[in-house]
Amino acid sequence: MRSVEKQRRTEHGDEADALLGRVAQGDENAFAELYDAWAGRLLALIIRIVIDRSQSEEVLQEVMLEAWRRAPSFDPSRGTGRAWLVTMARHRAIDRVRSSQAARDREDAWQGYLPDSDVTAAEVEDRMEAGRVRDALDAVGEPHRTTIALAYFTGLTHTEIAERMGVPLGTVKSRIRDGMAKMRAHLGEQR
Template sequence: MVIDGVEIPEDGGGVDPADEALSRAADGDERAFAALYDMMSGRVFGLIIRVVVDRSQSEEVLQEVFLEAWQSAPSFDADRGRARSWLLTIAHRRAVDRVRSSQASKRRDLAVGIRDLAESRPGVDAEVELLIDGGRAIRCLDGLPEPQRRAIVLAYFGGYSQREISVLLDAPLGTIKTRIRDGLTRLKRELEATR
């Protein structure tokens, strides 16, 4: 088999092409490493994205995996396993590390947010006023037509962008923008009328 001008023996001789490419890469052969990347990147990326889910983070992890493979290629021992398994093991470990790191970061951010909220907590009368205003807002929101209400709830309570809402509700982007604009206008009128 020839990949990117590099001759790599087929599996007929009992040698896995990935093993051969990694062996050559361990000796500093960049073209053999490129051939290994071409052979394995799709499968490695598939494993990573199943664990990480986020595409951009998965792409970063893929780069990390092949960087580690390039740097660690001389330590690969073909007697202990196949290059494919070795790469997939690195990929799984890196993907799990990325998920754990992301979760830890979210927990830290949440803890800081809760602490900041507790420090800036309003007085009792401000809290009561917020509860009253919140109750009025919910009643007014319930009075909106269903399409407007769903779009506003997804945008302001779900945190979705207008483009994401368009996909979720299977409606044109312009329609979603109109529903949100009209819904907010109507909501503002209703809130002003109930004061």
């Protein structure tokens, strides 16, 4: 049984050798025969490596195009046409798997930088700046923090803040002035 299998492989190898010899001379009919004889076998091999059928079909097309272009470089003294075709298919399939994995790795790496695909770089910068301002506001402490928050985030006038907090108008103005100076100093230290 082994001798029958070996004989069949040798015949297929010889067939591929002959077809590749004709393809090397630009014989389009020989290329069509080569494609018909080997596309199914090579596709089966490629699918086992790549898994995804559509990508495997693309790889097969690349392999057959490479066989057409490189047929003149095929040397039967270095190996069979069968081995030459299988080696090309295997290498291309492995390259595709590596390329796909590298693309997934790059995509995963970028996901860490942009939590939402709709977020722009300007929005990321705005969020970072808002975080620094919140930190600086927390760093100035009370009563400056509340006075500044009322002045800038509620839209109250200085007089309205003084009434709400039960302090003189001059005290509100001093707290805002001193608190803003502390915030500027804190923000300057962060940069």
